[in-house]
Amino acid sequence: MxxxxxxxxxxxxxxxxxxxxxxxxxxxxxxxxxxADGAGGHGAGDVASAAVIAALQDLxxxxxxxxxxxxxxxxxxxxxxxxxxxxxxxxxxxxIATTLVVLLARGGxxxxxxxxxxxxxxxRQGAFTRLTRDHSLVQDLVDQGLLAEADAEGHPQANxxxxxxxxxxxxxxxxxxxxxxxxxxxxxCSDGLFKAIPEAEIAAMLAAGQQPEDLLRLALANGARDNVxxxxxxx
Numbered sequence: 001m002x003x004x005x006x007x008x009x010x011x012x013x014x015x016x017x018x019x020x021x022x023x024x025x026x027x028x029x030x031x032x033x034x035x036a037d038g039a040g041g042h043g044a045g046d047v048a049s050a051a052v053i054a055a056l057q058d059l060x061x062x063x064x065x066x067x068x069x070x071x072x073x074x075x076x077x078x079x080x081x082x083x084x085x086x087x088x089x090x091x092x093x094x095x096i097a098t099t100l101v102v103l104l105a106r107g108g109x110x111x112x113x114x115x116x117x118x119x120x121x122x123x124r125q126g127a128f129t130r131l132t133r134d135h136s137l138v139q140d141l142v143d144q145g146l147l148a149e150a151d152a153e154g155h156p157q158a159n160x161x162x163x164x165x166x167x168x169x170x171x172x173x174x175x176x177x178x179x180x181x182x183x184x185x186x187x188x189c190s191d192g193l194f195k196a197i198p199e200a201e202i203a204a205m206l207a208a209g210q211q212p213e214d215l216l217r218l219a220l221a222n223g224a225r226d227n228v229x230x231x232x233x234x235x
Contacts, residue, residue, distance in 0.1 A: 005031065005105055007026055007232060007233045009230070010230055011024060015220060015223050015225065017225075021227055022229040023035075023050050023053040025056055028233075030061050030068075032056070032059060033186075033231050034102040035118045035231060036049035036165070037099040037192075038097075047096060052165050055075040056072065056075055059072075065109070069113075072113060076165060095166065099161060101113070101119060101188055108179060108180055110178065111177040113173045113174070114174055115163045115164055116135050117135060118188070118191065119131075119189055120186060120187065120188050121202070122187075123203065124183070124184050125183070128203035131176055132176075135174075136162055138157060140162065153195055158195070186234075187206065187230065189215075189231070190227060191226060192224050192227045195224075195226060196219035197218055201218075205218070212231065
């Protein structure tokens with residue numbers, strides 16, 4: 001089924017930041033896509049996002065789905081440890097970290113792996129669903145019933161993530177998997193996109209056949225204050 005998957009990807013530093021700390025993978029040939037967003041405010045975010053993407057970018061063709069998942073976990077874990085080492089060497093209190101969201105498609109199935117608040121959405125027969133759950137302070141508050149979902153994006157601590165590649169402690173990756181249906185459209189994105197465009201508007205644009213370039217154009221018109229990355233994968 002991989003031959004039927006077509007993808008498009010865009011990235012941009014946004015309207016405020018001088019450099020782009022997002023990085024991505026667009027490998028339809030092996031059914032692999034990823035978005036990494038260097039953790040803002042921690043310093044060296046671009047180093048962290050580039051490191052994890054570089055580790056996954058050269059995965060060889062011909063691996064089975066199980067082999068690919070095993071390689072993904074091994075390589076991500078190795079980057080996590082290396083970023084922790086670099087942070088220790090840089091001095092007390094330093095963190096060199098990045099979010100990561102990965103989509104693997106193989107044999108009519110998909111798997112999503114993630115840490116942090118970059119997201120994967122699925123548009124299926126008009127229904128727009130978020131497949132990932134943010135590892136963030138505001139998501140925890142929403143889950144505890146202390147904050148309304150509608151107020152989460154505007155919360156003053158909306159940029160605080162609770163899990164990342166390179167952050168302190170052992171790495172935990174969440175995972176979901178299911179079958180792919182004909183016509184499915186996946187969207188991988190960094191938080192710069194959904195903080196600049198409401199989810200309902202993103203859904204409407206994708207349902208109308210608009211492309212990542214269109215999403216980026218609107219995000220910039222809306223004054224995107226963060227780096228913006230978007231990848232669509234269509235079955």
